[in-house]
Amino acid sequence: MKLPVTEMNVAATRNASLEEKILKLKKDRNAIILAHNYQRGEIQDIADLVGDSLELSQKAAKTSAEVIVFCGVHFMAETAAILCPDMTVLLPDINAGCPMANMINAEQLRQKKRELPGAAVVTYVNSTAEVKAESDFCCTSANGVRVVESVDNQEVLFIPDQYLGHYIASKTGKKMTLWPGYCPTHLRILPEDIVRRRREHPRARVVVHPECRPEVIALADEATSTSGICRYAAREDVSELVVGTELGIIHRLRKENPNKKFIPISEQAICPNMKLITLEKVLWSLEEMSPVVKVPEGIRLKAKAAVDRMLAIV
Ligand code: 13P
Ligand code: SF4
Numbered sequence: 529m530k531l532p533v534t535e536m537n538v539a540a541t542r543n544a545s546l547e548e549k550i551l552k553l554k555k556d557r558n559a560i561i562l563a564h565n566y567q568r569g570e571i572q573d574i575a576d577l578v579g580d581s582l583e584l585s586q587k588a589a590k591t592s593a594e595v596i597v598f599c600g601v602h603f604m605a606e607t608a609a610i611l612c613p614d615m616t617v618l619l620p621d622i623n624a625g626c627p628m629a630n631m632i633n634a635e636q637l638r639q640k641k642r643e644l645p646g647a648a649v650v651t652y653v654n655s656t657a658e659v660k661a662e663s664d665f666c667c668t669s670a671n672g673v674r675v676v677e678s679v680d681n682q683e684v685l686f687i688p689d690q691y692l693g694h695y696i697a698s699k700t701g702k703k704m705t706l707w708p709g710y711c712p713t714h715l716r717i718l719p720e721d722i723v724r725r726r727r728e729h730p731r732a733r734v735v736v737h738p739e740c741r742p743e744v745i746a747l748a749d750e751a752t753s754t755s756g757i758c759r760y761a762a763r764e765d766v767s768e769l770v771v772g773t774e775l776g777i778i779h780r781l782r783k784e785n786p787n788k789k790f791i792p793i794s795e796q797a798i799c800p801n802m803k804l805i806t807l808e809k810v811l812w813s814l815e816e817m818s819p820v821v822k823v824p825e826g827i828r829l830k831a832k833a834a835v836d837r838m839l840a841i842v
Contacts, residue, residue: 546807547574553814559595559618561810562587564604565754566776566802571599571810578780580755581607581653582668582842588612589839597813598821599805601626605821606657610831613823620809622819624801626654628739631709632688634658640685644705648681651834652689654711657823659687661830666838669738670753672696676704678841695738695745714739716796717772722747725770729791735760736772736793748772761785774799 551574554561562584563575572578577587581604588596588608595616598605603626605619637659641649651663652672660666667675669692676684676696684702686693688709697704717740725734735757736748745751750760754777761769761781771778772793781790813819823831 543570543807546811550574550807550811550814553811554597557595557814557817558593559597559814560587560591560593561597561599562608564600564776564802565758565780566774566799567599567805568776568803569779570807571805572776572779572783574807574810575599580668580670580753582670582753583755584608585611585653585668585835586839591615595814595817597810599810600624601629601799601801602821603629603654603656606823607653607835609821609823610657610660610828610835613825613828616817617821618813618817619819619821620806620813621804622821624804626711626801628652628688628709628711629654629656629659632659632707634662637662637687640687640705640707644683644685646681647683647685647705648679649685649687650676650679651687652692653835653838655688657827657831660834661827663687663831663834664837665841666831666834668753668838670756671838671842672738673699675838675841676700676702689739691741692738694742695751698742711739713774713797713799715741717741717744717794719743719747721794722770722772725791725793729768729770729789732768732770732789732791733760733766734770734772734793737774740772744772757781758784761788761790773797774802776802 560576563578585607589611597618601624605617609617649663650665653668684704686704687707690706690708693706734748735750738751768789770791
């Protein structure tokens with residue numbers, strides 16, 4: 529029987545044909561596809577690994593493939609390029625950046641280090657390679673508390689996310705100077721969103737990302753990285769969950785837990801940069817082997833030292 533031609537049918541047929549071409553070319557190129565938890569559902573579905581920043585960089589460090597197609601934002605592809613200099617790292621849309629990562633540059637960091645000579649610099653992975661190269665330790669939202677706990681210095685300069693820094697300081701009791709960066713997407717999540725969702729779904733737990741404002745974190749049951757949110761959702765005692773992070777993660781949560789209910793905390797929590805990656809762009813990047821993300825060797829070696837110090841702790 530022939531299906532009626534609707535927009536949805538046309539899109540589904542196109543996606544199926546794109547997927548087929550991508551998977552064939554991926555094999556021919558000896559490539560792997562890494563996708564962040566915030567990617568579009570159709571991108572997550574073709575990926576070899578869907579994960580948080582830490583898992584994706586660990587996978588990049590260990591792979592035997594020759595090409596990584598990084599479905600995420602620029603700093604994530606750059607981290608893969610820092611760890612795997614002999615591989616070709618493709619970012620299917622070179623404009624997929626992270627506004628937070630651009631809230632501090634290397635010169636601003638050097639100036640701040642002169643003001644705080646005794647402080648250890650702990651840098652969120654959401655940062656440029658040049659900034660990582662000026663740092664002592666890198667960290668992600670999954671290991672920030674452990675990394676800061678392991679630092680011997682009395683004082684820590686934490687960049688660029690003031691909110692993740694505030695959360696880590698509250699957990700470790702360390703004296704931390706915070707750079708005033710933030711994630712524009714997580715800033716859109718407000719305390720009143722939690723109050724409303726709790727009223728609408730009284731049995732639901734609330735989990736948020738530590739990039740959220742402290743007032744939001746204070747009202748949640750748990751604050752954790754994106755993959756931490758996936759583990760929390762899988763717990764036996766959780767059947768309904770209000771999800772306080774970028775909406776792309778809901779696709780993975782529903783796929784892994786088909787019998788549970790997931791409620792986005794706010795329809796505003798969308799990262800436009802994460803959504804720039806589409807199936808078409810993934811195919812084109814594999815066809816043309818472009819855009820390539822590369823880090824100059826001098827910067828790469830210094831940035832790698834900060835990333836390696838993190839990977840040694842986790
Ligand atoms: P995760 O490391 O928790 O995946 O977070 C990355 C990110 O960009 C959050 O906005
Ligand atoms: Fe950057 Fe926020 Fe987007 Fe994450 S969600 S990539 S921190 S802008």
